[in-house]
Amino acid sequence: MSMLTWILxxxxxxxxxxxxxxxxxxxxxxxxxxxxxxxxxxxxxYHHAAMKTLKYGQKRGRPDIVHLSLLxxxxxxLNKEGLLKIHVHSFGDQVISVSSQLRLPRNYNxxxxxxxxxxxxxxxxxxxxxxxxxxxxxxxxxVSSINPSHVVAFSRIGKPFTLEEAVQELINEEKPVAIxxxxxxxxxxxxxxxxxxxxxxxxxxxxxxxxVTSRLIxxxxxxxxxxxxxxxxxxxxxxxxxxxxxxxxxTRLPA
Amino acid sequence: MSMLTWILxxxxxxxxxxxxxxxxxxxxxxxxxxxxxxxxxxxxxYHHAAMKTLKYGQKRGRPDIVHLSLLxxxxxxLNKEGLLKIHVHSFGDQVISVSSQLRLPRNYNxxxxxxxxxxxxxxxxxxxxxxxxxxxxxxxxxVSSINPSHVVAFSRIGKPFTLEEAVQELINEEKPVAIxxxxxxxxxxxxxxxxxxxxxxxxxxxxxxxxVTSRLIxxxxxxxxxxxxxxxxxxxxxxxxxxxxxxxxxTRLPA
Numbered sequence: 001m002s003m004l005t006w007i008l009x010x011x012x013x014x015x016x017x018x019x020x021x022x023x024x025x026x027x028x029x030x031x032x033x034x035x036x037x038x039x040x041x042x043x044x045x046y047h048h049a050a051m052k053t054l055k056y057g058q059k060r061g062r063p064d065i066v067h068l069s070l071l072x073x074x075x076x077x078l079n080k081e082g083l084l085k086i087h088v089h090s091f092g093d094q095v096i097s098v099s100s101q102l103r104l105p106r107n108y109n110x111x112x113x114x115x116x117x118x119x120x121x122x123x124x125x126x127x128x129x130x131x132x133x134x135x136x137x138x139x140x141x142x143v144s145s146i147n148p149s150h151v152v153a154f155s156r157i158g159k160p161f162t163l164e165e166a167v168q169e170l171i172n173e174e175k176p177v178a179i180x181x182x183x184x185x186x187x188x189x190x191x192x193x194x195x196x197x198x199x200x201x202x203x204x205x206x207x208x209x210x211x212v213t214s215r216l217i218x219x220x221x222x223x224x225x226x227x228x229x230x231x232x233x234x235x236x237x238x239x240x241x242x243x244x245x246x247x248x249x250x251t252r253l254p255a
Numbered sequence: 256m257s258m259l260t261w262i263l264x265x266x267x268x269x270x271x272x273x274x275x276x277x278x279x280x281x282x283x284x285x286x287x288x289x290x291x292x293x294x295x296x297x298x299x300x301y302h303h304a305a306m307k308t309l310k311y312g313q314k315r316g317r318p319d320i321v322h323l324s325l326l327x328x329x330x331x332x333l334n335k336e337g338l339l340k341i342h343v344h345s346f347g348d349q350v351i352s353v354s355s356q357l358r359l360p361r362n363y364n365x366x367x368x369x370x371x372x373x374x375x376x377x378x379x380x381x382x383x384x385x386x387x388x389x390x391x392x393x394x395x396x397x398v399s400s401i402n403p404s405h406v407v408a409f410s411r412i413g414k415p416f417t418l419e420e421a422v423q424e425l426i427n428e429e430k431p432v433a434i435x436x437x438x439x440x441x442x443x444x445x446x447x448x449x450x451x452x453x454x455x456x457x458x459x460x461x462x463x464x465x466x467v468t469s470r471l472i473x474x475x476x477x478x479x480x481x482x483x484x485x486x487x488x489x490x491x492x493x494x495x496x497x498x499x500x501x502x503x504x505x506t507r508l509p510a
Binding site for chain 1: 474
């Protein structure tokens, strides 16, 4: 059974660029949070005024997109089955490799704290087996290192197919890669689109990255019978009300 | 074509209970945010220490669950097609009726601000056609007012079925209702389970509410051919790169 590689590309996740460090909106946020501007994650909610003159500003400063999409990917049964490989490529050509074992904070502010730590130290946790690794790497470099047999990118301006049709092609590949945009508005750059064997549109309207992520992963699970297999297992085990233990895909990161 | 009613039940969303107002963790949060304790939304990220003695504390104080699940519901094509009705029932027996037109803030802190406004004023926006309405109402009262033809609740200790099987039953109903738990741990109360015609488990492990929500809605769309219909529309329109306008399910709420 093939493992699916999921890449959130051109994601709106980066630290505040140096040119904005002296802007009042950034200084205010820095003072309030007690952290230097260089450490802060660019966030339109706080830095909107500062971002007005930023190049490609509309595509940047939306770490919430990465947060929600990562939650959908990490908590999926596909990931629990060890059949999902997760990468986040950022606007500034950095790549985060995410361990399938990572239990991502649900709380947004804690997620931001984690990203600040990652962008400062390059990995999290700083010692031992890392769950998150940040490297300077372009998207072509990342894709080339994966050596995929087939790459599909999802974009509203792609060829219209249902997700079911798109996934049917992916599951027959040896090393399928799916690329989803991790930005709020606009389209992939040419660099990204040239990496894709196919660009597919699954809806005439723009869909949120987390929605495309959750549907893609579910459809992939469906196509390789993960739900039936897991439910079959469940039917065999027939859990009773009294013997239930709580499961969760969360585990705590070192503080 | 039947409209699906989605209820997030026993959701971990409420204001800080009066008994906790004087706890140092709550007072600290109140000072930092510049808001009185009575207005604050209970949140384990800030009030963990205060929640230790709280009755059913483990099921409470997780507004992020409501935030993510609502985003999945509101941004879905099913909602855009006008085929989804959205209610959030809270731990404290309050019910939020959510307009399908609502463009929910993506940023968690802004979402919390919105919920504080809602719990203070009872509706948002305060004047004109409300997009969110909060009422004191039990779950049985809510379900009875919907007068459903069939109610399915999703729980890990339900009968094992794939979501596909579960949804096949729902689409043939005149007024189907799906209940998903909006809490982090534990199970539905007896009050909730007795409302359901069926309790279904779609995975042997606990799944996040937002994951069950997105999958349920997608599976429902699939079963009534929404993706094919929308993509067919898209194929007919055949958008070109040059004629693309941005769509988004976001619209701003009055500040």
